[in-house]
Amino acid sequence: MSKQLRSTSGTKYFYTETIECEGVSPIAFFEAGDRLYRGQRFFWQNREKTHTIVGIGHEIVIKAQGEDRITTVQNKWNRLKKLVVKERLDQAPLLFGGFSFDSKHSLSEEWRAFSGAFFVVPQFQLEIKNESIKLSINCLTERLDQSARFEELRKERDRLLHVAQVQERPLFEKAIVTEKTERNVPEYLAAVRAVKKEIMRGEVDKVVISRSIELDFEESTSSGAALYYALQEQPESYIFVLENGGSTFVGATPERLIRKEHGRIFSAGVAGSVRRGKDVGEDQRLGQALLADEKNLEEHDFVVSMIQKVIEPLCTELQISTQPKLLKIRDIQHLFTPISGTAKETEDMFAFVEALHPTPALGGTPRLKAVELIRELEQMDRGYYAAPVGFVDAEDNGEFAVGIRSALLRGGKALLYAGGGIVSESEPLAELEETNVKFRPMLRVLGGNRHEL
Template identity: 35%
Template structure:
């Protein structure tokens, strides 16, 4: 493997780099943007793909990742690097023991990919990394010629990229759009009521139940670029991601970081307990006070904090957490958040942290085994990569993985949107259903759809 790093054009829109992928023949693409745009990365193509199946998916990929970096030859300018190459993008299924459907074809239980081209927009300056898989008998001169040719094709594509965002209507018209719940709202609320009864009988303390809605559009296919553009405009405070593969694109704007590792320091967060934003400043502050004072939301949040601290105990030393939760305010929803930090023990990696932390009680429930069993038995949904880790890792073990919430899977004329809520002993089914509607708004807006006020619409 050989890598070449060079400065990218200052001021260039990273979304253009993502948009040129199809014109270069790349069916696999990745977009990653951290809150505030402090780090944006775009990967095109794949020169090495690591896949895993089953409950051991994290360990399988950790071993394959270590083997790959041990074999890598890197030619780079370290002073310019915001990460240590090679860097791989990846994602995981929420639960490998859930029955899988054709919806998530091409998205295995675990996947890490080394892109052919990696654009990084971060301090100290933008960089371009070219990854090449080199066979032992490869002619070095021919290899050099091939690399130059690839860079020339890339430069030509960047000189005349497609419009971002592509031409699109402001709002999809009702005549061209059909919106439906995969499970009728009444049936989903009955799931919630059943979970509450089980919790009150002592089966578990909390379970997160998800649901999905499907958008069918007749006039054109769903494309990721306009959706990413809208998400970028409206959700700068979130993690933005898009992963295109096998004719589908999974994308979203999630507020929740699962784990970040940098130089041995590890950070995660508890994000649980939600309320809508208010329409006025007074209403917004009132709802914030109600959220902070809600015993239901505080109890749900504290479960997550305690479980995350316990998970880090097997990986880290010097574990600290905020003494009280604070508000995390997004465009249309607000959450309770607690920051938790630690220092990785020598020889431990971020991929091992994923195994310990996922699924957190914020997306699965507590206790974990009982909650997952309840989800498998009653949710009636193939979550796929929804509510699971998605992100990147580099050769030094640095990386960042978010929880893939506020997301949708696009495939042709169809988009499937996902949302869920934490169910505890005093949960109200109608309120939980309303909460999922708030959470759908991010992706509905990104896809150019205005939500109506009909409470029974989806």
């Protein structure tokens, strides 16, 4: 019996249909939607490159504001999941999007395209996992007889698939950066000094202070070009793109927030960093120094302890490595501690997202006081930077990463964000230099490496 929901406008049905296909490049499929669906696409690839998702078209959009935005999205998605009508072998429809960092911070004009929470169910959902390629149609409707609508969607699905498989792929060129502006450097240094005073007074243990730089391009840069170079330049990272209208949030982040699959959960503590070496010997020396560095180990321990504290009540059991190891990506080495466990049956993906965000790696500790100081001292709008971005499907499997090493694209401009944890041993100029290192991944992606920081 089909599942349905009675609303003021009628009975709703959430249909999904899946076909298997071969020879489809995910970026080619993303670009197949450029002409008709620009501003309505997303892309996701996990760090291991074992799971890739492309969404084209906005079949359903969920937005929310305020302090209960995570709960609002959770409740709306739970209602939608009950409407799903699919065959056993069809892929579960999924919801993709993100949250702003601070629910109490009014979004600036720069971030106006994205509300406090912005999630979509795509019309066309390409999913590549375990070497299997599946393409789904998702359709929410009030009509029980879907034959005419579905036939239209099938024709459009086949057209997109043909474009992706057959048409010559565009040649992506990195954008030409005409100007690079570092925003609010004196204010950033003052914020670091102010946080150190709060630490000395015993008000906080750690606060993450961030800053931004602005790139101006000779011509508007496309989501497809940013995606292409993110995949090329940062292969060890989660790669994501989220479009809405004329704005695109893009990132190449090393940091998982939470993954949930068949009741198992996987998280990670990632905090403490140093640059990569110019050769193998220097790289190893820098890595070993990081593993022994008191300031970075203290910062890392804050993160791991907090993750354990907030997710342990949501799990029946939890495993945490006793010592951090090194996570090496192209420009940076991080201290990394894997965490895994089994979720209680009553706890869904959004319960873990709400419990974890923001971790001390992106906010600080104690959490509430740290976020208050960020709100007061940073003097900028983080938007979706350092916030959860990812997906969950109708069977409550999914993954969220932390939106760092990221940028907001709007026409001929890009805003890049980077920050670092301020603890008692932090020095303002050293922290400034650390943010310079953290800008490098997205600078490479967007062509800004032509300009020295």
